[in-house]
Amino acid sequence: MPTSTLAEKAKQNGSGDGGPAAEPAGGQLGGLLNGVLGRAAGSVKDSLAARLRADLDDRDPDYIRENLPLAWLIASLWFRAEVRNLGHVPEEGPVLMVGNHSGGNVTPDTTVFTLAFSTYFGVERRFYQLAHNLVVASPLGQILRRYGTVSASHENAETALSTGAALLVYPGGDWEVHRASWRANKIDFAGRKGFIRLALNNDVPIVPVVSVGGQETALFLGQGGRIARTLGLDRMLRLKVLPISLAPPWGLNLGDFLGHLPLPAKITIEVLPPVDLREQFGPDPDVDEIYDQLTRQMQEALDALAAERRFPVIG
Amino acid sequence: MRISECVEISASPQEVWDYIAEPENYLRFMSGVTRWEIRGERRNGLGARYRMLIRVGAAEVGGLIEFVEWAEPRDMAWTSILGIDQRGRWRIRDLPDGRSRVELRYAYGVAGAGIFGWISEKVAAPTLRRHIRRTLHQLKRQVEHERLRNEAQRRRGAREAAAT
Numbered sequence: 001m002p003t004s005t006l007a008e009k010a011k012q013n014g015s016g017d018g019g020p021a022a023e024p025a026g027g028q029l030g031g032l033l034n035g036v037l038g039r040a041a042g043s044v045k046d047s048l049a050a051r052l053r054a055d056l057d058d059r060d061p062d063y064i065r066e067n068l069p070l071a072w073l074i075a076s077l078w079f080r081a082e083v084r085n086l087g088h089v090p091e092e093g094p095v096l097m098v099g100n101h102s103g104g105n106v107t108p109d110t111t112v113f114t115l116a117f118s119t120y121f122g123v124e125r126r127f128y129q130l131a132h133n134l135v136v137a138s139p140l141g142q143i144l145r146r147y148g149t150v151s152a153s154h155e156n157a158e159t160a161l162s163t164g165a166a167l168l169v170y171p172g173g174d175w176e177v178h179r180a181s182w183r184a185n186k187i188d189f190a191g192r193k194g195f196i197r198l199a200l201n202n203d204v205p206i207v208p209v210v211s212v213g214g215q216e217t218a219l220f221l222g223q224g225g226r227i228a229r230t231l232g233l234d235r236m237l238r239l240k241v242l243p244i245s246l247a248p249p250w251g252l253n254l255g256d257f258l259g260h261l262p263l264p265a266k267i268t269i270e271v272l273p274p275v276d277l278r279e280q281f282g283p284d285p286d287v288d289e290i291y292d293q294l295t296r297q298m299q300e301a302l303d304a305l306a307a308e309r310r311f312p313v314i315g
Numbered sequence: 316m317r318i319s320e321c322v323e324i325s326a327s328p329q330e331v332w333d334y335i336a337e338p339e340n341y342l343r344f345m346s347g348v349t350r351w352e353i354r355g356e357r358r359n360g361l362g363a364r365y366r367m368l369i370r371v372g373a374a375e376v377g378g379l380i381e382f383v384e385w386a387e388p389r390d391m392a393w394t395s396i397l398g399i400d401q402r403g404r405w406r407i408r409d410l411p412d413g414r415s416r417v418e419l420r421y422a423y424g425v426a427g428a429g430i431f432g433w434i435s436e437k438v439a440a441p442t443l444r445r446h447i448r449r450t451l452h453q454l455k456r457q458v459e460h461e462r463l464r465n466e467a468q469r470r471r472g473a474r475e476a477a478a479t
Contacts (some may be wrong), residue, residue, distance in 0.1 A: 066426075069431045069432040074437050115373065
């Protein structure tokens with residue numbers, strides 16, 4: 001089973017050995033304190049790197065199968081979810097599914113789509129999802145890894161596709177998932193085009209997946225991009241945002257680090273026809289052109305889904 | 316969880332059997348079924364395999380099934396190979412006046428799913444029962460319509476033969 005070597009890379013970069021952080025700053029007490037803190041930080045980083053290691057073998061089809069009923073109950077009763085046109089996903093072989101992301105850190109659209117994919121194609125079909133490092137490293141990450149969730153990186157994506165798996169990515173990631181509620185029906189990948197290069201490098205089709213309703217599961221007030229930059233979260237934790245929302249049970253929810261209880265908004269997901277990039281855009285395609293075309297196509301589909309909704313949350 | 320419903324059809328058991336033995340007909344009369352595709356070399360009969368999906372709540376559930384009983388024209392049963400655990404059975408019995416009693420039994424679940432498996436089976440039951448009732452009514456309509464069409468064709472053929 002091929003695995004990526006994120007932990008090794010972290011060590012090569014000096015982030016996994018706990019050494020550089022342990023330089024004495026002056027004085028015996030200060031040196032001791034720095035040493036202790038440095039070792040603690042090193043230990044945390046080691047633990048984090050270990051958790052981010054993408055072992056595709058962590059995915060457990062039996063576990064997924066046994067938990068389908070719970071996911072089905074949540075998707076059917078709470079979110080009244082509907083997933084359309086899953087037949088557009090090629091029956092076999094590697095495929096890159098690209099979705100718009102909604103719902104804060106709870107991401108109900110991922111739960112719904114994972115359920116739909118697993119029941120439609122069977123848990124036996126290899127299916128992985130890329131997620132933010134913090135999600136994979138969180139206590140919940142252990143469960144998510146059994147569903148096939150791996151830390152978002154090019155290496156992990158390539159590893160998954162090379163095994164012939166279906167891979168779900170959300171290019172907008174933490175930026176899009178926390179967009180304000182009044183921008184709920186906008187595709188916002190923040191100009192991230194890595195997924196296109198990924199599809200081209202691996203010569204796999206892209207299947208756009210458009211969902212609506214996820215951003216109505218709380219009142220999202222803003223992404224807090226400036227606050228995240230000021231606090232240096234971008235450099236330390238790859239976090240572009242420090243979102244603010246109104247959500248149960250917290251009321252005012254800063255950061256959404258512990259998640260929230262999502263409102264029972266109706267979620268509808270539509271799978272669009274697959275796009276063979278070289279067939280459609282030529283042998284040496286322009287990444288910007290593909291990006292514009294794909295996001296426009298997804299926006300049109302999202303507009304159509306949004307037009308079907310009469311009321312927020314109710315659908 | 317097991318669901319069972321039956322219907323009386325104004326057609327012989329053989330006529331009903333011929334209709335339900337044809338895999339192409341399943342998308343016409345099976346309510347909620349979104350896929351019924353032949354998998355493997357056998358079109359029908361013992362050992363024939365199909366990929367079937369039925370929409371229940373937020374998902375299309377089902378998987379690969381195989382026919383494990385094929386006693387023409389009385390009993391036809393399938394069981395799941397992949398996907399959710401399921402067993403299905405057609406029981407066709409003779410009634411007076413050339414009619415038939417058709418029963419469809421469907422048992423389903425997910426082994427090892429625990430309490431949530433039990434709850435989801437209960438929650439899914441009304442939807443599946445509705446699908447099965449509608450399936451039997453559609454089967455009755457299709458088979459009886461087919462029978463009337465065949466009889467009309469026979470009468471027309473007899474008339475044309477008499478005229479010539």
